[in-house]
Amino acid sequence: MAWIMGDSFLDMANELLESEVGIFTSINGEKTILDQLVNDIKVFGSNAVNLRVKSARVSSLIIVSDEEFEPVDKIIAGKLLNEALEASIPILCINWGMYLFNSFFGGSDPILIKDYHLHNSENFKHPVFISPGGKLSYTIGGSGWVTIPSDHKFGLTHKELSSELISTIYSEDRILHGIELPGKNWVVGVQWQVHKIDNNPKGFDNLLRYVSEIP
Numbered sequence: 001m002a003w004i005m006g007d008s009f010l011d012m013a014n015e016l017l018e019s020e021v022g023i024f025t026s027i028n029g030e031k032t033i034l035d036q037l038v039n040d041i042k043v044f045g046s047n048a049v050n051l052r053v054k055s056a057r058v059s060s061l062i063i064v065s066d067e068e069f070e071p072v073d074k075i076i077a078g079k080l081l082n083e084a085l086e087a088s089i090p091i092l093c094i095n096w097g098m099y100l101f102n103s104f105f106g107g108s109d110p111i112l113i114k115d116y117h118l119h120n121s122e123n124f125k126h127p128v129f130i131s132p133g134g135k136l137s138y139t140i141g142g143s144g145w146v147t148i149p150s151d152h153k154f155g156l157t158h159k160e161l162s163s164e165l166i167s168t169i170y171s172e173d174r175i176l177h178g179i180e181l182p183g184k185n186w187v188v189g190v191q192w193q194v195h196k197i198d199n200n201p202k203g204f205d206n207l208l209r210y211v212s213e214i215p
Contacts, residue, residue, distance in 0.1 A: 021211055022058035024051045024080055026065040026096070027073050033064055036195045037208070044212035051080065060090040060211035063097035064195065078104055090186040090211045098189030099156065102179060107162030110154040113175065124151040128177045134168035135188050136178045139210050141203045148177065148192050149199045155191065186210070 021041050025034055038048040049056040061084040063077055077097075081104050084091050093101035099110045125147050130136065132143035155175040161167060169178025169190070181187035190207070197205045 020047045020049050020056060020058050021060050021062060022049050022051045022056065022080070022084075023062045023064065024073075024077055026067055027052075027070050028065075028067060033066065033195055037062065037064070040195065040197055040205075040208050041212045044209050046212040058089065060092070062092045062094065062211060063100060064094035065096040065100075066193070068096055069100055074100060074103075085185070085187070088185050091188070092194070092207060092211050093189035094194050095152070095191060098179060098191055099154070101187075101189040102156060102160065102162050102165060105162035105164040105181070107156070107165065108160035110156050111160060113153060113155050124149060126150050126171060128169050128171045130178070131168040134166070134178075135180050135186055136168050136190070136207075139186075139188075139206050141206060146201050148201060148204075149196070150177075150192060152191060 021037075023034060023037055034048075034050060041048040046059075049058060051058075061080060063080065065073075069077060077100055081091065081101070091101075103109065127145050127147050129145055130140065130143045137143040150171075156179070157174055157176065158167065161176060161179065164181070165179045166182055167176045167179050170176050175191075177191040179189045188207075192200070194200065194204065194207050197208070
């Protein structure tokens with residue numbers, strides 16, 4: 001097993017000397033995602049740590065996958081989420097990471113979107129509404145309607161959403177694209193591929209910037 005359990009995230013956070021972002025991806029590799037995140041995080045002045053390879057002192061956690069996590073990955077990710085929450089470090093869950101985040105808090109699995117092509121449109125983009133007052137709108141730096149990249153067959157509605165989480169970004173067909181854990185800690189999940197910065201609207205790179213610049 002690549003993830004080696006050692007000191008808890010709480011100990012790691014307390015001893016941290018510089019910002020290191022822990023990244024956990026699916027067992028299927030997803031090297032493109034990892035390489036992209038490593039490069040982006042480096043631009044923002046931090047180091048990225050692949051938590052499939054080693055344990056490390058981290059100041060924030062990213063859980064990301066473009067495919068569903070395998071059962072063994074869900075167990076590891078659940079452990080990482082639990083320790084990160086205890087340490088009160090920022091957590092960003094992307095794409096299937098958002099679905100895992102929802103399940104961790106007791107939510108249901110994502111559903112197959114019936115009108116998949118209609119939801120994503122021909123150019124795989126569609127508008128979503130960013131609710132004001134949430135962590136996502138604060139970090140992105142705005143609220144209201146904005147067009148985001150979208151190419152996914154599965155999604156969450158309020159029916160599947162955990163009762164412990166809130167939705168702050170959603171599309172006209174009531175598919176959720178951003179969810180948050182209420183409270184002081186910065187714990188969020190987004191459906192779209194945040195790691196593909198060039199495909200995202202202005203300000204959306206602030207999500208990666210936020211988890212990278214935590215002291």
